[in-house]
Amino acid sequence: MRTVLDFEKPIAELDANIEALKRITAEQGIDKSEEIAALERDRERLLREIFKNLTPWDRTLLARHPQRPYTLDYIRVIFDDFIELHGDRQFGDDGAIIGGMAWLNEKPVMVIGQQKGRDLKERQRRNFGMAKPEGYRKALRLMHLAEKFGRPVITFVDTPAADPGVESESRGISEAIARNLREMIALKVPIVAVVIGEGGSGGALGIAVADRVLMQEYAIYSVIPPEGCAAILWRDPKRAPEAAEALKLTAHDALCFGVVDEVIEEPLGGAHRDPLTAAQIVKEALLRHLPPLQKMAVSKLRESRYERYRNLGVWQSVLE
Amino acid sequence: MQRGWFARRSPAERVAMDEMNDAWVKCNGCQQILFARDFERNLKVCPRCGHHHRLSARERIALLADPDTFVERDAEVVSADPLGFPEYADKLNKGRANSGLPEAMVSGTCTLSGIPIVLAVADFAFMGGSMGSAVGEKVARAMEYALEQRLPIVTCSTSGGARMQEGLLSLMQMAKTCAAAARLHEAGIPFVSVLTDPTMAGVLASYASVGDVVIAEPGALIGFAGQRVAQQAQVVKPPPNFQTAEFQLEHGMVDIVVPRKELKHTLYRVLRFFTGG
Ligand SMILES: [Zn+2]
Numbered sequence: 001m002r003t004v005l006d007f008e009k010p011i012a013e014l015d016a017n018i019e020a021l022k023r024i025t026a027e028q029g030i031d032k033s034e035e036i037a038a039l040e041r042d043r044e045r046l047l048r049e050i051f052k053n054l055t056p057w058d059r060t061l062l063a064r065h066p067q068r069p070y071t072l073d074y075i076r077v078i079f080d081d082f083i084e085l086h087g088d089r090q091f092g093d094d095g096a097i098i099g100g101m102a103w104l105n106e107k108p109v110m111v112i113g114q115q116k117g118r119d120l121k122e123r124q125r126r127n128f129g130m131a132k133p134e135g136y137r138k139a140l141r142l143m144h145l146a147e148k149f150g151r152p153v154i155t156f157v158d159t160p161a162a163d164p165g166v167e168s169e170s171r172g173i174s175e176a177i178a179r180n181l182r183e184m185i186a187l188k189v190p191i192v193a194v195v196i197g198e199g200g201s202g203g204a205l206g207i208a209v210a211d212r213v214l215m216q217e218y219a220i221y222s223v224i225p226p227e228g229c230a231a232i233l234w235r236d237p238k239r240a241p242e243a244a245e246a247l248k249l250t251a252h253d254a255l256c257f258g259v260v261d262e263v264i265e266e267p268l269g270g271a272h273r274d275p276l277t278a279a280q281i282v283k284e285a286l287l288r289h290l291p292p293l294q295k296m297a298v299s300k301l302r303e304s305r306y307e308r309y310r311n312l313g314v315w316q317s318v319l320e
Numbered sequence: 321m322q323r324g325w326f327a328r329r330s331p332a333e334r335v336a337m338d339e340m341n342d343a344w345v346k347c348n349g350c351q352q353i354l355f356a357r358d359f360e361r362n363l364k365v366c367p368r369c370g371h372h373h374r375l376s377a378r379e380r381i382a383l384l385a386d387p388d389t390f391v392e393r394d395a396e397v398v399s400a401d402p403l404g405f406p407e408y409a410d411k412l413n414k415g416r417a418n419s420g421l422p423e424a425m426v427s428g429t430c431t432l433s434g435i436p437i438v439l440a441v442a443d444f445a446f447m448g449g450s451m452g453s454a455v456g457e458k459v460a461r462a463m464e465y466a467l468e469q470r471l472p473i474v475t476c477s478t479s480g481g482a483r484m485q486e487g488l489l490s491l492m493q494m495a496k497t498c499a500a501a502a503r504l505h506e507a508g509i510p511f512v513s514v515l516t517d518p519t520m521a522g523v524l525a526s527y528a529s530v531g532d533v534v535i536a537e538p539g540a541l542i543g544f545a546g547q548r549v550a551q552q553a554q555v556v557k558p559p560p561n562f563q564t565a566e567f568q569l570e571h572g573m574v575d576i577v578v579p580r581k582e583l584k585h586t587l588y589r590v591l592r593f594f595t596g597g
Pocket residue numbers: 347348349350351352366367368369370371
């Protein structure tokens with residue numbers, strides 16, 4: 001079942017009309033090419049119009065779109081010879097975070113990312129992309145492996161949050177995330193993070209401390225889900241669209257705050273309409289950002305990563 | 321706890337004092353009515369059930385710093401409202417009025433039983449001790465100063481987590497404080513993290529969890545997800561002591577659970593291990 005968001009409905013209707021005309025052409029041999037072309041022009045105009053005026057809440061829904069490409073979809077297109085590696089060597093293997101060795105245009109890289117599921121069964125296996133301590137510890141193990149052999153790290157961020165359950169608490173979810181933050185800051189190889197969907201608070205940050213943070217146009221990055229924010233602010237989760245506005249969670253906001261270094265364009269109408277092109281644009285961005293980082297001396301790389309995070313935040317100096 | 325053991329009382333403390341003028345307080349743990357003077361003398365720990373009531377930052381500093389040795393640093397760093405977030409300006413004003421502090425974190429230097437240290441203490445009365453840009457900046461500066469002076473650092477956290485009203489910028493304070501902690505780690509500067517009631521979410525999942533030694537106060541609420549979120553997500557039924565200091569100790573996330581009256585001496589013994597000999 002394809003999901004169609006409310007604001008996508010006019011486009012879905014046009015799509016259905018175009019499909020119908022194409023069927024007539026195929027089945028009855030009647031030439032409808034002019035009508036089809038006209039509808040396709042309308043469709044493109046409509047797409048441009050709708051996607052020019054998206055609210056932060058629309059973007060939140062797009063970031064969570066069930067057809068949106070996930071980490072493995074990007075890995076398949078962007079990299080060659082991906083070998084998935086499993087387990088944290090302490091407790092188990094977390095399906096919500098995947099990682100492994102891969103090649104980016106003839107260069108070896110370590111790839112790590114949060115993975116959501118496509119169908120109900122996979123969603124459960126991947127815990128809806130909500131990683132447990134063993135997921136963060138697996139990620140860190142792979143980062144240290146990359147460091148040992150001088151391979152850069154590329155992470156894909158897409159999670160509603162870290163897993164909040166009893167088991168995760170028992171195994172130290174906070175400690176696992178905190179340790180990743182401390183270790184990633186000091187890692188001796190370049191790290192590039194790409195926010196491809198939901199950048200859900202500490203759960204996202206736990207694999208997103210990097211030299212360059214890139215973010216897709218319709219991804220979001222937030223300290224709290226808009227629903228949770230609305231529940232706290234107004235005791236009403238239904239006011240999430242207002243909260244999404246207040247939280248400034250869009251890619252453009254993240255760029256303005258300096259949290260993100262580049263917003264990666266998506267195909268017209270969002271990555272889910274053309275996953276292949278979306279992945280190619282991400283690949284092109286990675287190929288632009290990675291080589292300069294690989295040329296930097298390790299000390300310089302670590303120094304500038306420290307400064308990058310040290311300087312984030314807005315406060316004021318008031319002398320009493 | 322002697323009368324006037326801390327010089328400046330915040331409005332929140334004054335309200336508490338006014339209540340105590342009636343000479344009685346009610347314990348939040350056992351609900352027993354206690355003689356206020358006994359309660360104060362017992363460092364706000366219930367003499368009957370042992371419940372540890374929250375201390376303000378000033379009270380905590382008075383508990384740990386040797387008399388007249390605390391010198392505050394970075395007091396000028398306070399919150400802005402970078403997102404123009406609804407009601408944030410009001411909440412900041414209320415936080416100031418409630419705590420008598422300009423920000424949710426007080427940091428500086430002092431000696432602890434003669435050992436010079438950097439001390440950073442959060443105050444729950446200021447917006448639930450939440451970490452926004454200013455708090456993150458103060459923690460990072462305290463750690464950088466500890467590194468520069470090669471002094472051990474002790475942090476005392478009490479916080480609901482990252483401060484929602486500064487959005488993504490608050491989230492980034494988790495990385496910022498851990499970045500500073502990474503430098504302490506590499507330089508071998510001792511960092512002791514004291515978790516007091518409550519230490520949650522973005523604070524627990526950042527600097528508060530990466531101390532060389534992690535100490536918690538008895539009964540303190542310590543956990544990742546807020547109770548409401550955690551309850552909703554539960555597949556496994558939480559045990560009765562879920563997200564307490566004792567639960568975290570049992571699961572290996574905390575080194576020691578220390579009653580308040582032994583906290584200073586325990587810190588002294590830990591710091592002496594790192595710096596003495
Ligand atoms: Zn009691």
